[in-house]
Amino acid sequence: MMKNKIIPPGYLYTKGYTNYVFMLLFLLYMFDYIDRMVVTSMFVHIEQDLGITHTQSGLLVSAVYWAIVLLTFPISILVDRWNRTKTIGIMAVIWSLATALCALTGNFVQLVMARALIGVGEAGYAPGGSAVISGLYPEEKRSRMMGLWNASIPLGTAIGVLIGGFIAARLGWKHAFGIVALPGMIVAVLFFFVKDYKTVDLSFTDSFNIKVKMKKMDMVREFLSKPSLLLTYFGFAAVVFVTTSLMTWLSTYFHVTRDLPVEKAGSMASAVMVLAIVGAPLGGIITDRWRKSNIRARLLFPTITTVSSAILLMFALWMTHGTIQYVFFLLMGVTVTAFLPAAAAVTQDVIHPGMRAMSYAVAVVVQNLLGASTAPLVIGKLYDMFDIEKAMALLPFMLLIGAALFFAGSRYYVKDLEKTEKIKLQAEE
Numbered sequence: 001m002m003k004n005k006i007i008p009p010g011y012l013y014t015k016g017y018t019n020y021v022f023m024l025l026f027l028l029y030m031f032d033y034i035d036r037m038v039v040t041s042m043f044v045h046i047e048q049d050l051g052i053t054h055t056q057s058g059l060l061v062s063a064v065y066w067a068i069v070l071l072t073f074p075i076s077i078l079v080d081r082w083n084r085t086k087t088i089g090i091m092a093v094i095w096s097l098a099t100a101l102c103a104l105t106g107n108f109v110q111l112v113m114a115r116a117l118i119g120v121g122e123a124g125y126a127p128g129g130s131a132v133i134s135g136l137y138p139e140e141k142r143s144r145m146m147g148l149w150n151a152s153i154p155l156g157t158a159i160g161v162l163i164g165g166f167i168a169a170r171l172g173w174k175h176a177f178g179i180v181a182l183p184g185m186i187v188a189v190l191f192f193f194v195k196d197y198k199t200v201d202l203s204f205t206d207s208f209n210i211k212v213k214m215k216k217m218d219m220v221r222e223f224l225s226k227p228s229l230l231l232t233y234f235g236f237a238a239v240v241f242v243t244t245s246l247m248t249w250l251s252t253y254f255h256v257t258r259d260l261p262v263e264k265a266g267s268m269a270s271a272v273m274v275l276a277i278v279g280a281p282l283g284g285i286i287t288d289r290w291r292k293s294n295i296r297a298r299l300l301f302p303t304i305t306t307v308s309s310a311i312l313l314m315f316a317l318w319m320t321h322g323t324i325q326y327v328f329f330l331l332m333g334v335t336v337t338a339f340l341p342a343a344a345a346v347t348q349d350v351i352h353p354g355m356r357a358m359s360y361a362v363a364v365v366v367q368n369l370l371g372a373s374t375a376p377l378v379i380g381k382l383y384d385m386f387d388i389e390k391a392m393a394l395l396p397f398m399l400l401i402g403a404a405l406f407f408a409g410s411r412y413y414v415k416d417l418e419k420t421e422k423i424k425l426q427a428e429e
Contacts, residue, residue: 010138013195018136021194022145024187025129026152028092031184032122033156034163035099036064038180039115041165041251041266042173049173050108054252058380061248063112065373067119069365075124076361079131080354085194088128092188095121100181103174127360132196134348134356140288142348143298147284147341154276154337157247161273165251165266214352222352223362226416228299231409232346233366238402239306239339240371242313242395246336247273248376249383249392250329256388268326275333279305283338287345295417298346299410302339303403309336310399317392336399343406350416 005014012018039046043057079087098117105111129149137145160180167176214222223229250272255265283305290297309332316328344360351359382391 010140012136017195021136022133022149024191024194025088025132026149027187028088028125028184028191029129029149029152030156030159031092031180031187032095032125033153034160034180035095035118035184036122036160037061037157037247038099038160038164038176039102040248041161041262041269042168042176043252044255044262045168045173046111050111052108053380054383055377055380056108058248058376059112060115061244061376062373063116064119064122065244065368067116068123069368069373071120071123072127072364072368073358073361076127076357079124079128079357083196084128084132084135084357085191085196087124088132089188089191089194091121091123091125091128092184092191093121095119095125096181096185096188097121099177099184102177103181105174124357124361126364127357130344130348130360131357135353139349140291143284143287143291143341143345144281145284145341146344147281147287150284150337150340150344151277151280153340154273154280154333158270158274161247161251161266162270165263169263214354219355219358222355223359225419226350227412228346228409228416229350229359231405231412232299232343233363234370235302235306235339235402235405235409236343236363236367237370238398238405239309239336240367241375241398242309242402243336244372244375245379245392245395249379249388252383253388253392272329272333275330276337279334279336279338280340282334284341284345287342296410296413298342298349299406299413301342302406303410305335305338306399306403306406310396310403313399314396317389317396339402339406346409346413350413350420352421 005016007014013021039060043054043060046052046060047054047057075087075091095118098114098121101117102111102114105114130146133145133149134142163180164173164176167173167179246269251262251266251269253265254260254268255262258265260268283301287297287301290301294300312328312332312335316325316332320328344363347359347363348356379391379394382394
């Protein structure tokens with residue numbers, strides 16, 4: 001039936017079907033982050049119930065990211081070489097079941113293990129989703145669609161933080177895990193029926209203009225020969241350290257520094273995070289438009305927005321209080337994720353089309369190992385040693401490091417883009 005409909009240039013399927021697939025990807029990413037971050041606004045309840053420290057609370061978030069770090073690259077190979085959509089469906093079922101399992105745990109160790117199982121399910125989702133979007137939409141729309149897709153992260157985080165505290169205050173923290181698990185399972189089942197594009201042959205054109213099958217060392221060289229790609233990975237990690245710290249500890253920061261009820265502090269933190277719904281799509285739109293006149297825009301724009309976020313966070317954490325402080329937090333909520341669609345597009349731009357999921361998997365490993373899995377523990381430990389204000393004061397410096405890495409990567413981007421293999425994708429029948 002789809003053959004009788006008009007397929008626009010640069011698309012593999014009709015716009016309607018492509019947008020339907022995108023909607024499912026958006027919902028899955030949103031539920032991914034609801035399941036991942038619902039625990040953060042329940043820290044006070046879990047600490048009281050299980051008798052654990054702030055550092056151990058941080059471990060409940062870090063456990064998810066450690067599992068992702070361990071498994072994302074092997075799963076991304078399966079995504080690239082087998083089937084993106086079926087792999088995504090399987091992963092979504094696993095993380096939804098693991099979230100429900102958290103409701104049945106009886107002690108801290110069991111809860112950590114169940115949280116780690118959520119990470120097992122989520123390990124390949126970001127690489128798989130990135131590869132699907134990169135294949136389904138034209139290259140000139142890549143940043144824009146990445147921005148819209150990544151808007152699901154702050155939305156899911158905000159919903160998770162908000163409803164976690166709300167449900168925990170009324171029904172208990174275990175009920176929150178059970179309630180948020182169901183919607184993701186429903187969307188996961190729908191995704192098993194989504195079409196994928198055909199697996200891309202792993203070959204490259206050598207110096208004699210002959211197609212050659214890639215070997216393992218050729219794949220390694222594909223990564224190591226692209227400085228803009230490597231610098232983007234580490235820039236990602238620096239910013240993700242900050243965003244994960246905020247997602248994990250901002251509600252606690254408001255609770256402690258303003259002496260607010262847990263539910264109110266959670267809603268304030270959610271509002272900051274949810275403003276990234278503006279920043280991420282807007283960043284993608286601006287980047288794609290700027291790229292028409294400056295090919296380096298996909299790394300220059302993250303440089304600018306990350307520096308801006310550092311300045312706003314300095315004002316929020318170091319120089320202001322009360323309403324003015326919260327305004328700076330809200331502005332930072334817009335800018336801090338604006339880098340994401342452009343940087344994510346770079347991981348797809350300068351890599352062989354048959355390795356796109358693997359490329360984003362490396363980004364996930366680096367950002368989770370150095371950023372997401374480390375941040376909750378580092379901030380939690382500094383909180384135990386000093387106080388929450390001193391712990392959070394580290395964050396603007398991490399943003400400045402990220403901006404410097406993005407700017408360095410922009411100097412190599414054009415050359416890396418020119419030596420990347422160009423292969424036309426084919427739709428699955």
